[in-house]
Amino acid sequence: MDIQESAVLTRQMTASTRTQLQAPDSAIMTEVEHLLARRTRDIRLKGELSRLFQERFWPRTAKIIRAWMTWVALLDVLTLGLNAILLPKAITVSMLLPASILPPAAIACAFIWKRPRAFWLQRISLIAGMFLILLSVALVGVSAGGEFYERHLNIMLFVAITAIIIFSIPLAWTVMVASIALGLYLVFQVLNPGLANGSAVAATLFFASGIVATVVARRTMTILAQKTFLLELRDRSRVAELADANAQLERLARTDALTGIANRRWMMETLDRLWSDGMKSRSCAMLMCDIDEFKKLNDHLGHPEGDRCLVKVAGIIQSSVRRNRDHVARYGGEEFLVVLPGVDEREAVAVAERIRESVEAASLPNPASRVSPYVTLSIGVAAHSPDDETIFPEQLQNQADAALYLAKQDGRNRIVLHKPDAPST
The missing domain is CATH 3.30.70.270 (Reverse transcriptase/Diguanylate cyclase domain)
Incomplete structure (x- = not known):
């Protein structure tokens, strides 16, 4: 292999290094530097940067959603089995029909998120799945009545909060899940025969403050993840530039400057x-x-x-x-x-x-x-x-x-x- 072929090989290795590092182009890097110069809370990813961010983190998000849906379905079945053992038969039977809504909804959502699909389909499946899951939890309490009514409405909010915290999804999706949870809570509290409407609204406002704080926390976590992603892009770009410079120096160190052949x-x-x-x-x-x-x-x-x-x-x-x-x-x-x-x-x-x-x-x-x-x-x-x-x-x-x-x-x-x-x- 002569020096010309060595130079070609060096360029190929450099190109391979660039591919592995996924160094972004200059236009993207300009936007990265612009965003990193701003305050962290003002970071907003748009266009190609938003696409790259989703491409980078979406597989992990999908894996978390699948695991959450699977465990929620499993816990629902286990809870229903324990209720059949511990509770009177009449109460268990009343819980059976509303409880049966949750497992199919969760499993269907997990199946849709098993592999990459259209963005709109994933969004609809997640929102619809969360609505049915929360509705199922609430209806179990409504059907059982008594102490189970209020308890299951609180469980429904707990389920919503855990989903908001661990689902790294767009802010609009998070707000929609939170709105569904609070809407269901308000409706069923107003319909609660043992609770005045004023108390239902007060309770909803109380839980709303916790839900809003959770959404804000989720948004902060997303912004920090986006900043980390921007820093990673910048580091990859700098490493790729350094690899280029080192390859160039290595080539120059082995090339005769006058004739261009090996030294x-x-x-x-x-x-x-x-x-x-x-x-x-x-x-x-x-x-x-x-x-x-x-x-x-x-x-x-x-x-x-x-x-x-x-x-x-x-x-x-x-x-x-x-x-x-x-x-x-x-x-x-x-x-x-x-x-x-x-x-x-x-x-x-x-x-x-x-x-x-x-x-x-x-x-x-x-x-x-x-x-x-x-x-x-x-x-x-x-x-x-x-x-x-x-x-x-x-x-x-x-x-x-x-x-x-x-x-x-x-x-x-x-x-x-x-x-x-x-x-x-």
């Missing part, structure tokens, strides 16, 4: 990785390429022209190797190191010749050169086969460097293959 550090890490993966037991070749008379090119044409030459030569070398397998790096100055995994001596020399000929054919000017009026390359080649003794990347690189030295001695613009019996330099 020496990246190549050393790549060699360590290749040898750790078992390259020492497979064929591999290295090419050490050096631009002939590069100092004279810089002195005669200037450093800007020298930089352009390096960029063009780097591009030629990069385009002359296998994109998905070979590795090219600027090793230092005017030197380039090419690593060819799975390549023997003959193939390595062929690649080196292709690179040398391509550079020469590019006719890049070097008028002060004693080799040619155009830029040329000298290349040292070293190859390792599975039958050879174990060799480390530093040794193979030294062999390629020694072959390059011989190519320079022999007149430049040529390729020299390292031979094991060749004298060391």
